Amino acid sequence: MTKFNVFVDGRWSRSTSKLGQMVAVLFLGLVAALTLHAQSSTPVSVSPASGSGSEQAFVATYTDPNGVTDVQSVSLYIMSGVAPGSDSGWSANECILNYKISSGVIQLAQDAGGAFLSTTATAGTAQTVSNSQCSVLAILSSSTISGNSVSVIFFVTFTASFSGAKQLYLSAEDQEGHNITNFQTQVGIYNATASVSPVSVFPSSSSGSEQTFTAIYSDATTQIKSVFLNFKSSSNNTSAANACKLRYDLGTTDIFLVNDAGTAYTSPIISGSITPLSNSQCTVYGVGTSATTSGNNVTVDFRVSFAPGFEGEKQITMEGADESGTFTFSNLSFGTYTVTMQSPTAAPSFTLSNTAVSIASPGANGISIITVTPTGGFSGTVEFSCAVTDSPSGAVDIPTCLPAAPAVISGATAVTTSLTINTTAASAAALHNPLEQLFTLGGGVGMAAMLFFGPPIHRRSWKTLLCLLLIAEFAGAAIGCGGTASSTAAPAKPGTADPGTTAGSYTVKVTGTSGATMANTAVTVMVN
Numbered sequence: 001m002t003k004f005n006v007f008v009d010g011r012w013s014r015s016t017s018k019l020g021q022m023v024a025v026l027f028l029g030l031v032a033a034l035t036l037h038a039q040s041s042t043p044v045s046v047s048p049a050s051g052s053g054s055e056q057a058f059v060a061t062y063t064d065p066n067g068v069t070d071v072q073s074v075s076l077y078i079m080s081g082v083a084p085g086s087d088s089g090w091s092a093n094e095c096i097l098n099y100k101i102s103s104g105v106i107q108l109a110q111d112a113g114g115a116f117l118s119t120t121a122t123a124g125t126a127q128t129v130s131n132s133q134c135s136v137l138a139i140l141s142s143s144t145i146s147g148n149s150v151s152v153i154f155f156v157t158f159t160a161s162f163s164g165a166k167q168l169y170l171s172a173e174d175q176e177g178h179n180i181t182n183f184q185t186q187v188g189i190y191n192a193t194a195s196v197s198p199v200s201v202f203p204s205s206s207s208g209s210e211q212t213f214t215a216i217y218s219d220a221t222t223q224i225k226s227v228f229l230n231f232k233s234s235s236n237n238t239s240a241a242n243a244c245k246l247r248y249d250l251g252t253t254d255i256f257l258v259n260d261a262g263t264a265y266t267s268p269i270i271s272g273s274i275t276p277l278s279n280s281q282c283t284v285y286g287v288g289t290s291a292t293t294s295g296n297n298v299t300v301d302f303r304v305s306f307a308p309g310f311e312g313e314k315q316i317t318m319e320g321a322d323e324s325g326t327f328t329f330s331n332l333s334f335g336t337y338t339v340t341m342q343s344p345t346a347a348p349s350f351t352l353s354n355t356a357v358s359i360a361s362p363g364a365n366g367i368s369i370i371t372v373t374p375t376g377g378f379s380g381t382v383e384f385s386c387a388v389t390d391s392p393s394g395a396v397d398i399p400t401c402l403p404a405a406p407a408v409i410s411g412a413t414a415v416t417t418s419l420t421i422n423t424t425a426a427s428a429a430a431l432h433n434p435l436e437q438l439f440t441l442g443g444g445v446g447m448a449a450m451l452f453f454g455p456p457i458h459r460r461s462w463k464t465l466l467c468l469l470l471i472a473e474f475a476g477a478a479i480g481c482g483g484t485a486s487s488t489a490a491p492a493k494p495g496t497a498d499p500g501t502t503a504g505s506y507t508v509k510v511t512g513t514s515g516a517t518m519a520n521t522a523v524t525v526m527v528n
Contacts, residue, residue: 043170046168046187049168052191053191053326054158055156055157055327057156058153058156061149064174066148072100073100074098074150074152075098075170075172076096076168077171077183078156080094080166083169083184084169089113092111092114093113095109095162096109097109098116101152103122104123105123106122106123106138107129108136119236121136121137123142124139127139127238132162133158134158134159134162137156137157139155157194158192158193158194160194163192166190166191168188169183195326196217196218198319198320198334201216201316201318204335205337206337207337207339207340211304212288212301213304213337214299215229215300216300217298217318221322222295223323224298224321224322225322225325226321229302229318230244230246230318231245231337231339232314233312233314235331235333240258240263242262242281244257244258244304245262246258246302249268255268260280266279271286274287274414280307281307287371287414288303288353289301289302290353292356294505312338313339314337315333315336316333347376347517350378352521353373354369355368355523356523356525357524357525358528359399359421359525362423363423366420368419370418370419370512371414371415379411381407381514382512384405384406385513386402386419386509386510388506388508390505390507391502391506391507392506395506397423397424397500397502399506399525400421401422401510404510407512423527426497504526505526506527507522507524509522
């Protein structure tokens, strides 16, 4: 028979007790670990929790009971009507920022969402990173550690397309990659108010030592005050030092160029000035630099030449400010331009520029001043042709243009000539109505009767009468159709009026030629 001794000197009882103690210790350790884990990297607040503007320094504060060395990164979510993680598209077209505490590297979500941009910026440097919603300026961003808390400053600017009410959220991640904070809890609101929106620049990909750049900006409030065009060596650099940064003020037509240090603008020149403005990177010319406004858009032509030493590929960025002083900054590249050295044997040429035309009403005429600027020692006679290349949809009586008189270039001085734009006036109803035609017919019959009854009775016959009627009607038709003098053209439909040239914006392409040398300029014509 087999025997089982359950109690032997109480040792089994002691073994069982120790096992229970071990399980209890492990359980308590697990609870403590979970508690610490749950308490790690907790967002506290964002300041301001409410506000508005086109740019803002957001101060986001986080805490970690394990010490701030346990905090790996923190995030600020600036969202447009959707909470983080709420659906598959939550991160697309939003302003989502991440700050690495140890390195100061700042990341920004790409437009499509799902990942951060490959371009980053490091806090304290002149770098920036942008998407279509916002930019973060690293030079004004930083982090501060105090006890178990860390505060991060994200200096953010907004684009016009991202204007409106935004919701603020925070999250943090510890060294183990855990992010278990409730990042769907809204911590603030902010109203983005940027208004001026850069649209495009032409050319957006080219090369040379001199170029007229056409930059277009838009503002739904039509209150654009200043526009900026910047050429710089790096797309990840907000500094204007050693760059070619241009500014145009619409109200005064003042043209500015930033100094070499990038700290201030030089004294301005005005549009049309024969005196250029230069720094060590480029020269901007008053002749050939001008602006036109059409609806919500402002188009500015910047005529620029680049200096030796500034060769290489340059990023083109655009900015704007409205009448309220609201400034829109974006470091998004709108194109590239490769600066090359001007060849000493470059062929002589010329450029064309123009003034916009505003016509008070259909029937009035307008004048555009065409400026011919010689380059490379050009001399000779420039002949002109013109054509309307763009008009409002469904426009009638489209304006016509009278080519400018030839311009004779004999030196380095620009020469001007005039382009005439003609429009058609509104006209009254057609003069030849049915009643007028009836009187004309009666007049013809009366003439035939006079010719028939005039001769003696023996010389009258029905054949003679028929011939006289035919002759009289032809004469009456000629008188009725062409005998009434009038300066008013007959409308397309009898009895209706012709409204004349349709109001709206037109584009007239002007081409100047001198032998094989050719240049173009586009004149904006507004018929009111």
